[in-house]
Amino acid sequence: MLINKDNLPLVAEDFMNDVHYEDVDIINDLYEKLLNYIDAETKENKNIVIDAYQNWYDHTVSHFKGEEDKMIELNFPPYMMHKGEHEKCLEQMRQVLDYFIKNDDKEFLKSYLELDLINWLVNHIQTMDTVTAMFFKTGMSPCSAH
Numbered sequence: 001m002l003i004n005k006d007n008l009p010l011v012a013e014d015f016m017n018d019v020h021y022e023d024v025d026i027i028n029d030l031y032e033k034l035l036n037y038i039d040a041e042t043k044e045n046k047n048i049v050i051d052a053y054q055n056w057y058d059h060t061v062s063h064f065k066g067e068e069d070k071m072i073e074l075n076f077p078p079y080m081m082h083k084g085e086h087e088k089c090l091e092q093m094r095q096v097l098d099y100f101i102k103n104d105d106k107e108f109l110k111s112y113l114e115l116d117l118i119n120w121l122v123n124h125i126q127t128m129d130t131v132t133a134m135f136f137k138t139g140m141s142p143c144s145a146h
């Protein structure tokens, strides 16, 4: 298991926490499949990793869209800033998958998941998602709080 759900920061909106838990399940599943592929380097195992990654990417698109739709609906002032972080993350996810498919670099993918991704996810939840969920819940934006 790469990420323990108990260590995931919680935000004020349960619909967001639920999606984050799903995300963690999918990432853990992907990580297990990558470890299997490192153990047994077959074409089939590589395809299993690619499918799991694609599944994670699709889930992330809808994870981010769910937050963005609600930000638009409730007129969240720093919408563009939050959406910008999502877009950068998706772009990096696509680049990492491309690189893995072309170069078959398992250690690169492994360290991306273990370091970059975990750091990004925890940091994003603790900052953007936390502030946004608080706004959804209370109508208080970080701008109007000052």
Ligand SMILES: [Fe+2]
Pocket (backbone or CB within 6 Å): 016, 020, 063, 067, 129
């Ligand atoms: Fe999120």
Ligand SMILES: [Fe+2]
Pocket (backbone or CB within 6 Å): 064, 067, 082, 086, 124, 128, 129
């Ligand atoms: Fe977010």
